Amino acid sequence: MARAATTADAFNAVAEPRRRQILDALAGGERPVNELVHLLGLAQPQVSKHLRVLREVGAVDVRDEGRQRLYRLNGNALRPIHDWVKNYERTWSERFEALDVVLDELKQEEQGDDSGE
Amino acid sequence: MTVASSGSATLTLPTDEQILITREFAAPKHLVYKAWTTPELVKRWWNAKRGEVTIAEIDLRVGGKWRWVMIADGGLEVGFHGEYLELVPDERIVTTEVYEGLPDGVSEEEGGTVNTATFVEADGRTTLTLLIQAANKTSRDAIIDSGMEAGLQDALDLLEQVVLSLD
Numbered sequence: 001m002a003r004a005a006t007t008a009d010a011f012n013a014v015a016e017p018r019r020r021q022i023l024d025a026l027a028g029g030e031r032p033v034n035e036l037v038h039l040l041g042l043a044q045p046q047v048s049k050h051l052r053v054l055r056e057v058g059a060v061d062v063r064d065e066g067r068q069r070l071y072r073l074n075g076n077a078l079r080p081i082h083d084w085v086k087n088y089e090r091t092w093s094e095r096f097e098a099l100d101v102v103l104d105e106l107k108q109e110e111q112g113d114d115s116g117e
Numbered sequence: 118m119t120v121a122s123s124g125s126a127t128l129t130l131p132t133d134e135q136i137l138i139t140r141e142f143a144a145p146k147h148l149v150y151k152a153w154t155t156p157e158l159v160k161r162w163w164n165a166k167r168g169e170v171t172i173a174e175i176d177l178r179v180g181g182k183w184r185w186v187m188i189a190d191g192g193l194e195v196g197f198h199g200e201y202l203e204l205v206p207d208e209r210i211v212t213t214e215v216y217e218g219l220p221d222g223v224s225e226e227e228g229g230t231v232n233t234a235t236f237v238e239a240d241g242r243t244t245l246t247l248l249i250q251a252a253n254k255t256s257r258d259a260i261i262d263s264g265m266e267a268g269l270q271d272a273l274d275l276l277e278q279v280v281l282s283l284d
Binding site: 084089094096098101 | 125126127128130133136138140142143144145148149151152158161162163164165166167247260261263
């Protein structure tokens with residue numbers, strides 16, 4: 001595979017299920033660390049470790065507000081993954097567009113049968 | 118008559134070994150099932166507009182084999198085959214699927230997938246979910262990579278056309 005096996009890589013960052021959970025949680029909006037700890041049911045040090053990996057690849061951004069550290073999703077960093085699946089998805093999209101045409105004909109044939117033609 | 122546009126397919130990766138594709142069609146499920154299980158019809162859509170389907174063999178019974186082959190516009194022949202594991206008419210098709218160009222040393226068990234196509238109808242429209250279950254993450258990723266190559270090939274073909282048009 002062409003991708004380098006380094007942690008500074010969006011693919012690796014999201015390979016861990018807990019980190020995907022964090023991204024899902026942040027997809028709904030900015031959240032403080034303690035909320036993420038609560039949502040994931042993990043100890044704070046573990047959550048912080050995952051957040052650090054996500055920060056390193058730019059998948060999340062952080063800002064301080066008073067005593068709280070707020071994390072939010074940065075979709076651009078996940079773009080390589082989006083692009084990766086996009087081409088495979090396109091193959092199926094093109095098949096399905098051709099299938100639409102076939103289905104349309106089958107529907108018309110059935111309607112033709114119903115009217116006794 | 119214009120073909121009702123049913124929107125594009127969405128693809129997600131529910132686990133490290135899976136690919137899930139969903140798509141809605143403006144047709145009842147028995148027609149979608151028919152298009153999926155009738156050789157003459159498969160030949161018309163499975164090419165993804167990128168070539169010609171030369172073989173669409175379907176032995177539609179549990180334990181029966183299938184084999185679909187297409188020749189892409191660039192001349193590359195790609196074939197897949199497998200076996201029907203479960204058939205619920207108009208509702209569900211479970212098959213094994215093996216790409217015939219697996220790299221040397223990759224067994225059919227390791228490189229193959231189990232595909233589950235489910236057709237659910239509501240108000241005359243059908244939602245297809247296609248779950249592709251690979252043996253492991255490496256195989257799953259290789260399948261997605263193959264799409265990458267196809268996409269790249271398209272881009273190169275397009276580039277070629279552009280270059281030729283420049284004289």
